[in-house]
Amino acid sequence: MALIHAARSRVSAFSGGKASMPYVLLAPGLIFLFTFFILPIANLAQTSTQTPIAGGDTGEYEQTFHFANYVNAFLDNKEQFGRSFLYATLATVLALAIAYPLAYAIALKSGKFKNFLLVLVVAPFFTSFLLRTIAWKQILGEGGFVVPTLRGLHIIGEQTSLTASAVAVVAGMTYNFLPFMTLPLYASLERIDPRTLEASGDLYANGITTFRKVTLPLSMPGVVAGTLLTFIPAAGDYVNAAILGNPNTKMIGNVIDSSFFKIVDYPTAAALSFTLMIAILILVTIYIRKSGTDELV
Amino acid sequence: MAKKDSLSPETQSLIKTAISRRGLIAGVGAVGAAGALAACGSGGSGDSASGASDTVRWANWTLYLDVDASGKVYPSIEEFTQQTGIKVDYREDINDNDEFYGKVQGQLKLGKDIGYDIVTPTDWMAARWIRLGYTKEFDTANIPNAVNVLDSLADVSFDPGRARSLPYQGIMAGLGWNTAKVPKGLHTLDDLFAPANKGKITVLSELRDTMGIIMLYQGVDITNFNEAQYMNAVDFLAKKISDGWIRGVKGNEYKEDLISGDATAVIGWSGDMFQLALENEGKFDFAIPDSGGTFSNDNFLIPSVAPAESKANAEKLINYYYEPAVAAQVAAYVNYVTPVKGAQAEMEKIDPTLAKSEYIFPSEATQSRLKVFRALTPAEETSFTTAFQKAAGN
Missing domain, CATH: 3.40.190.10 (Periplasmic binding protein-like II)
Incomplete structure (x- = not known):
């Protein structure tokens, strides 16, 4: 009896409290976001304005609301900030140039190989990001086949090395983020109704005009999503610069890493993280406004 | 090899403030990272296993222990396990002093297990661990071989009387x-x-x-x-x-x-x-x-957060590596300066050329060319x- 009663009351609680239902369903997500996003962000903000305790040991800081940390952290590392955005932009543009034809071919021209080609695009994810980057270090290194071949063809000199260079860092980032560019592009190209292309042809547009006036505008959401998914992680990336770069190609991620782990200067690391986050947010907002794709998500 | 460290020997007391929200979150990341590392280990690394009294977890630098051709079996560790029945979970997890400290310091501060019962940081970093109260004092009864430490290393300013540290190798x-x-x-x-x-x-x-x-x-x-x-x-x-x-x-x-x-x-x-x-x-x-x-020297330390049950195991392991024959065996492979008395005589038996190596047993002349920062x-x-x-x- 008691059980039945309890069950009934639960049913009525559910049916009666329909208004609260969305909140109940949202709760896991909200709790997750609060614990793993809001709290760490608050902690980061709190840390970013601390200063060392006078006479304290390495790594001991106290809250003094020292907002000058932001100015100092930025001014001391503006070179790496600039480099991060430059490399991220280059990697994004390169990835777009490679991914667009690839996605176009898979979506519109691949026929029965479509699924197979898609698997190939995603396949690199089956191995660790780190391992793949280290593999590139081997391939482009003195022990790999690329350097001796290029030297044999007199394309590069005896002293030139492909690793530990800006080229290697940008190439590594382009490679690592390529699937993030390809998949959204594929999704939006695949959705294009073939009849719009036929209609364009019927109206005497040639291939180039059809692409410029129909395909490209219709694939813009994919372009915007792909560039964002590439640019944002690329700007904060430090793995490629650490493994494929040299001391003169360090990015802001490397500075944050060394401030945190090597110098044990948590306030600077926190201030830099915040500055990077805000800079990316501003750039992305401007970009989305300019590209006018509100139906992005 | 005289130590020139002028650090204050005073040991700062461990920061025992209640776990603040900030501290907790700072710790979460580090715990997560260590947890991920632990998960990669080959068994015997879980928290429950660590409590078992037959295991000791040792974090060391790479290429820093005698190893066979396969690169997987460490003969001196095998021998230790046979002698004592204590299994060693050996990990080459230290790549850089600062980096390693950065990874574990959040948990050290919170008093949480860092996943190692023995760590081997360099002098200046060992000094920091000791200063901040992040190490356990040795039970000398478990390390009778400690008397074998070279006279020049028997007393250092950061650890008077070597109560909490013993050199592993000189670099x-x-x-x-x-x-x-x-x-x-x-x-x-x-x-x-x-x-x-x-x-x-x-x-x-x-x-x-x-x-x-x-x-x-x-x-x-x-x-x-x-x-x-x-x-x-x-x-x-x-x-x-x-x-x-x-x-x-x-x-x-x-x-x-x-x-x-x-x-x-x-x-x-x-x-x-x-x-x-x-x-x-x-x-x-x-x-x-x-x-x-x-x-400089890398030093055996037992972290303050190591479980009580594994402390004796850690001490037995340190004691084992202070046997001159074992020290010679390790030195013959790693080629670093051994801090153990009598290892040179033992080295004669393994490889007479190495017993004369200036890089394992430096002469006065060589020592005079080396300076301590x-x-x-x-x-x-x-x-x-x-x-x-x-x-x-x-």
């Missing part, structure tokens, strides 16, 4: 090179920065070794110097880096660059270079620069490391 930092690419070898920093090596040089991310060698080259006494002299040496390094001479400022992974041929000349560690030479048929060599090299105050540590990292592009 010389100097110049290393690829004998095929640098046939004449390296004797000075001018040789290192010769045009043929441009862009193929790596230096150590260990500030005291790289900066120490540069300062010695500039004629500065590294046991007693001022900030201006240090910053002057940093400028030298920064110039070499911005001019493209140096391809990397690295921890232990500089060895990979040497093996692959990407680096041909390095500021590196003695034992590494001899092991590489051994494994690659004399392709590499090492020398202390004419202007002098640096010397002076201790830095916490404030100096921060500003000097910042300047060094900045030069390294960070």
Whole structure:
């Protein structure tokens, strides 16, 4: 009896409290976001304005609301900030140039190989990001086949090395983020109704005009999503610069890493993280406004 | 090898403040990272397993223990397990002192297990652990072999009477090179920065070794110097880096660059270079620069957060590595300076040539060419490391 009663009351609680239902369903997500996003962000903000305790040991800081940390952290590392955005932009543009034809071919021209080609695009994810980057270090290194071949063809000199260079860092980032560019592009190209292309042809547009006036505008959401998914992680990336770069190609991620782990200067690391986050947010907002794709998500 | 550390021996008490929200969150990341590492381990690494009294977890540097040809079996550890029944979960998890400290310090502060019962940081970092109360005092009854420590190392300013630390290996930092690419070898920093090596040089991310060698080259006494002299040496390094001479400022992974041929000349560690030479048929060599090299020790420590049950196991392991025969066995492989008395006599039995090696048993003359970087105050540590990292592009 008691059980039945309890069950009934639960049913009525559910049916009666329909208004609260969305909140109940949202709760896991909200709790997750609060614990793993809001709290760490608050902690980061709190840390970013601390200063060392006078006479304290390495790594001991106290809250003094020292907002000058932001100015100092930025001014001391503006070179790496600039480099991060430059490399991220280059990697994004390169990835777009490679991914667009690839996605176009898979979506519109691949026929029965479509699924197979898609698997190939995603396949690199089956191995660790780190391992793949280290593999590139081997391939482009003195022990790999690329350097001796290029030297044999007199394309590069005896002293030139492909690793530990800006080229290697940008190439590594382009490679690592390529699937993030390809998949959204594929999704939006695949959705294009073939009849719009036929209609364009019927109206005497040639291939180039059809692409410029129909395909490209219709694939813009994919372009915007792909560039964002590439640019944002690329700007904060430090793995490629650490493994494929040299001391003169360090990015802001490397500075944050060394401030945190090597110098044990948590306030600077926190201030830099915040500055990077805000800079990316501003750039992305401007970009989305300019590209006018509100139906992005 | 006299220690010149002038650190205050006072041990700061462990920060016992209640777990603040900030502390908790700072810890979460570190715990997560360590948890991920632990998950990668091959069993016996879970929290429950760590409590078992038959395991000891040891975090060490890479290429720092005798290993067989397969690279998976450590003969001295096997022997220890046979003798005592204690299993050793051995991990080459230390690549760089700062990096390792950065990974575990959140948990140390919170008093949470860091996943290791023995760690082996370098002198200055061991000093920091001891100063902050992050180590356990040894139970001397479990380490009778501690009397075998070399007289010159028996007492250090950061740990009077060696109550909480014992040296594991002594490290010389100097110049290393690829004998095929640098046939004449390296004797000075001018040789290192010769045009043929441009862009193929790596230096150590260990500030005291790289900066120490540069300062010695500039004629500065590294046991007693001022900030201006240090910053002057940093400028030298920064110039070499911005001019493209140096391809990397690295921890232990500089060895990979040497093996692959990407680096041909390095500021590196003695034992590494001899092991590489051994494994690659004399392709590499090492020398202390004419202007002098640096010397330091890595030290056995038992973290304050190690479970009580594993402490005795850790002590037994330390005791085992202080047996002269075992110390000789390890030294014969790692080629670092052994801190154990009687190891030289034992080495005669293993390999008489090695018993005469200046790099395992340095003579007075060799020792006089090695200097110990002076201790830095916490404030100096921060500003000097910042300047060094900045030069390294960070």
